[in-house]
Amino acid sequence: MGRSFYGRDPRLVAPDLLNKVLVHRERAGRIVEVEAYCGAEDPASHAYRGPTVRNATMFGPPGRLYVYFTYGMHWCANAVCGDEGEGRAVLIRALAPLRGVDHMRAARPAARRDRDLCSGPAKLCQALGLDGTFDGTNLASAEGGVSIRDDGSAPPSLAANGPRIGLSVGVDKPWRWWVEGDRNVSRRG
DNA sequence: ACCGGGATGTTCT
């Protein structure tokens, strides 16, 4: 999986990540929803105004995990892609829980049903135990036990797409993709 | 099911 992030536009990487598996040690889920963030050309991207302390990982080498803190309490995770210095990444928005589900339930006591464990970008970080200490980890070498793996499942032949969620700018760009019909997708499009 | 408001604190203007 490591090489597939190099030099590739997040709008191409994002749909390819559907049905890949995000792993943290014994916990894992199949990726069912993603969004592309496109650096200096994308006003919704954290990278739009150039490098800062917070977004440094986005401007580093592709194939790393960019984990950021938001709303005073939540962590969200991205896979950095493109070329170093571009500030491009794919936000992982939802997973279908695969392994370590008991551990996920313990990490997310507010989840009433298993489909609430990973059905949002901050939910899946809580479920998998990903926080700021994982910012910058190398996915290709499974640094810290974190990786994105190909288990042989192809991306969906019909990936649904539509506008991104939770933005005040860039709302017109259809840069969100999801697995049609999957119950773990954060919202219906 | 859908909707509205509060939580909570870092980051940037």
Next chain:
DNA sequence: GAACATCCCGGTG
């Protein structure tokens, strides 16, 4: 001081 790539809970229908 405002904004924020969100989530949870309690209301109503």
